[in-house]
Structure formats: C-alpha cells, structure tokens
Amino acid sequence: MPEMKATRDAFGETLLELGRENRNIVVLSGDLEDATRAEYFKKEFPDRFFNLGIAEQDIIGTAAGMSMNGLIPFACSFAVFLTNRAYDFLRIAVCYNNRNVKVIGSHGGLSVGEDGATAQCLEDFAIMRVLPNIKVICPVDAIEAKKATRAIAGMKGPVYMRLGRPPFPVLTKESDEFEIGKANIIREGKDVAIIACGLMVSEALTAAETLERENIDAGVINMHTIKPVDEQAVISAAKETGAIVTAEEHQINGGLGSAVAEVLGQHFPAPIEMVAVNDTFGESGTPGELLEKYHLKDKDIVNSAKKAVKRRRTG
Numbered sequence: 399m400p401e402m403k404a405t406r407d408a409f410g411e412t413l414l415e416l417g418r419e420n421r422n423i424v425v426l427s428g429d430l431e432d433a434t435r436a437e438y439f440k441k442e443f444p445d446r447f448f449n450l451g452i453a454e455q456d457i458i459g460t461a462a463g464m465s466m467n468g469l470i471p472f473a474c475s476f477a478v479f480l481t482n483r484a485y486d487f488l489r490i491a492v493c494y495n496n497r498n499v500k501v502i503g504s505h506g507g508l509s510v511g512e513d514g515a516t517a518q519c520l521e522d523f524a525i526m527r528v529l530p531n532i533k534v535i536c537p538v539d540a541i542e543a544k545k546a547t548r549a550i551a552g553m554k555g556p557v558y559m560r561l562g563r564p565p566f567p568v569l570t571k572e573s574d575e576f577e578i579g580k581a582n583i584i585r586e587g588k589d590v591a592i593i594a595c596g597l598m599v600s601e602a603l604t605a606a607e608t609l610e611r612e613n614i615d616a617g618v619i620n621m622h623t624i625k626p627v628d629e630q631a632v633i634s635a636a637k638e639t640g641a642i643v644t645a646e647e648h649q650i651n652g653g654l655g656s657a658v659a660e661v662l663g664q665h666f667p668a669p670i671e672m673v674a675v676n677d678t679f680g681e682s683g684t685p686g687e688l689l690e691k692y693h694l695k696d697k698d699i700v701n702s703a704k705k706a707v708k709r710r711r712t713g
Contacts, residue, residue, distance in 0.1 A: 400600075402565035406504045408540035409561055410435025412547040413472060417443050423551065424464060426450060426457045428475035434504040434561070436474040454484040458499070462491035465498045470551060477503025477560055478519035481526055492556045493529040499556050501526075506536070506560035507647030508675065508692055509597055514682035520675050522560055524652025527625040532556040533578060534625040536595040539568045542622060545576035553578070560596070564685050567600045569620075579623045581631035587617025590703045590710075591635035594645040595621050595654050598673070598694065602645050605699035616703055624654055632661040636668040641706035643671045645699050647689075650674040669709035671702035 417423050417439050424446045431437040431449065440447040450456045454475060461471035473480065480503050481488070492499045503522055510518045527534045535550070535557065537543040543561065550557040574582065584599065585606055594602040599620050606616040617639065619631060636642055642662065644655035655672035662668050675692050689695050 400567040400569065403540035403568055404562060404565050405537050405540055405543035406433075406435045406561040406563065408543040409502065409547050410438040412544045414438040414442060416548065416551050417446065420470065420551070421446075422468060423470045423472065424448065426461050426471055426473045428452055428454055428457055428479060430475050433476070434474040434502065436472070454479050455487045458484040458487040458501070459491050461499045462487070462495065462497045470498060470500070472500045472502055474502040474504065476517060476519070477506040477522045478517055481519060481522040481558070485525065489529055493531045496531045496555055498554050500550050501556070501558045502561065503558060504561040505563045507562060507596065508680050508688040508694065509647060509685040510563050511685045511688065512682050515679040518680040520647070520649045520680065521652065522558070523624050523646070523648050523654060524656070526558045527657065532558055532625070533623065535559045535578065535623050537561070538596060538599045538620045538622055539566050539570055541568060541570045541572060541574070542576055546578075546622070549576065549578055562597060566597050569599060569603070576622070579626045579628060581628040582620040582622070583617065583631070584620050585616070585618040587615045587639060589615040589639055590641040590643060590707050591617045591619060591639045592643045592645060592699060592703065593619045593621050593632065593635065593654070593658055595624065596647055598645040598647060601694065601696045602699055604696035605703065608696065608700050609703055614703065614707060621654060621658075624657060627657040627661060629661045629665065632658050633666050636662055636666045641669050641703070641710040643673065643699060643702045643706050645673040645694070647694060648674055650676050669706045671706045673699050673702050
C-alpha cells in the first residue's frame with residue numbers, strides 16, 4: 399500500500415519553510431487556518447499572518463494590495479469560498495491587474511466528504527481557468543504539493559492551487575521533475591491514454607491495471623496543471639493511442655476534460671470520454687461513498703476507457 403498524506407498538510411509544511419526563507423511571504427486566512435494548515439505559518443510568524451474572518455472578498459482585495467508593495471501573499475481558505483464568493487475580486491483586483499497573489503483553495507472536490515454539497519467545490523477549475531493571466535494547479539500527492547508550493551512562490555503572477563482534505567496516495571518521488579504547465583507520464587500505454595489530476599490519478603492507475611488484465615494497454619498522465627494545460631502531452635497521447643479518457647473531481651463541464659477536449663478539437667480530433675461529476679451537486683458522505691455514488695472510481699474509468707477504445711476502432 400502506498401503512503402497516504404493530505405496535500406493540504408504538505409502545503410502547510412512547505413509554506414512554513416518558505417516563510418523562514420523569505421520575509422516577503424505573508425499569509426491571509428478566512429478563519430480556516432486550522433483546516434488549510436496555514437496555522438503552521440501563523441504559529442511561527444504571527445506578525446506576517448492576517449485572519450480577515452469570513453470575508454473572502456476582503457482577503458483577495460487585501461492580498462492584491464499587499465502584492466503592490468513587494469509582498470508575496472498566500473490567500474488561504476476553502477476552495478468553494480474563495481473561488482465563488484470572491485470571484486469579482488479575483489477577476490479585477492488580481493487577474494486584471496496581474497498581481498502576484500497565490501490563491502490556495504483547500505477542500506476541493508467530492509472528497510471533502512461529510513461537509514456536504516455547500517462545501518464541495520466542483521466548479522473551481524472551470525471558473526478559474528477562464529480568467530486571463532492566472533495559472534491553475536491541482537497536485538497529485540503530498541510530494542507534488544510541496545514542489546508546487548515552492549514553484550508558485552518563486553514565480554511572478556497569480557496562481558490558483560487546489561488542495562484536498564483527506565489523505566491521498568503518495569504516487570511520486572522526491573526525484574521526479576515538476577514543472578508548471580508540463581504533464582508527467584506515470585504509465586505508458588498504446589491503446590488508450592487516461593489523463594487525470596489530483597486524487598483521480600490513483601484511480602486511473604488502478605483502472606490501468608484492470609484494463610491490462612483485459613488486454614487493453616492504458617497509459618496514465620498526471621495533468622497537475624489545468625491551465626496552461628500541456629497541449630503537447632495531450633496531442634502526443636492522442637496520436638499514440640487514438641483514444642482519450644479524462645478523470646477529475648470536478649463538474650463534467652469546464653474542467654480538465656473540457657481543457658483536453660479543446661486541445662483535441664483544435665489540433666488532433668480523437669474520441670474522448672470524461673469521468674467527472676455529471677452536472678449535479680454532491681451530498682454528505684464519506685469520500686469513498688461519494689466517489690462511488692458519483693461514478694469517480696477506477697471501475698468507471700475502466701468503462702470509459704473501453705468506450706473510447708471502441709469508438710476509435712469503429713469511428
């Protein structure tokens with residue numbers, strides 16, 4: 399069994415390390431620093447930590463202002479609150495002005511679990527990736543979350559990064575390369591390519607093992623950057639396999655699947671099947687129960703892969 403660790407934990411640990419290295423890093427919270435793990439930073443650097451309460455618009459507006467004075471603000475709260483409640487501030491104060499603000503949305507996806515539909519952000523990729531200037535990232539595991547946190551701290555411009563609440567399987571190694579905008583091929587395959595992000599990469603790998611037993615050679619790509627999506631990785635996968643499946647903890651509209659479909663439509667049309675939440679809200683339940691009910695398990699990826707392969711062969 400792989401090691402399990404939450405991406406939010408890795409983020410909190412790395413943010414603390416960065417705080418020790420760079421006094422320009424400041425952290426803003428929406429009264430949820432315990433949940434987002436920004437509390438690690440708060441305890442050591444209380445003079446550089448700002449809890450603005452349940453006022454997400456103020457968090458983003460203040461972060462934008464701080465960035466104008468050379469600071470590097472990390473604005474931390476639940477994904478559903480930052481991306482929905484503060485959207486106009488993200489659009490104008492941060493993205494329109496191309497401010498150096500790092501927006502950290504924890505508790506993304508269905509795997510938030512028991513908190514229920516109002517806390518399960520299933521639309522953040524869609525509404526964030528449509529904004530100019532901003533990058534959108536979803537780390538696959540704790541190791542990648544650490545690398546991503548360091549990468550976004552060191553780059554200029556706005557970034558949105560989604561983190562998860564529950565422990566994720568650790569799939570990568572410290573020695574693996576991480577570059578914003580460049581996908582990582584985790585498993586090679588010639589019959590179908592499964593392009594996934596976050597927790598769904600683990601489900602994709604399990605699905606690939608099942609498909610192998612049924613004589614279908616499935617590749618798995620970790621698309622940790624939703625925007626800019628790695629177009630070359632998508633095109634290469636389509637040329638090599640002729641069939642694509644996407645998998646994400648997100649609405650079927652506007653997320654990773656849509657980003658991949660846009661690339662295929664513009665550059666190399668190929669059959670694509672999407673494993674995602676099908677235009678509905680979630681509900682309260684354990685992460686496992688919810689992934690099962692909303693068809694985000696490995697067996698659902700297997701079924702979609704078979705459909706994509708069939709479409710390729712009969713198209």
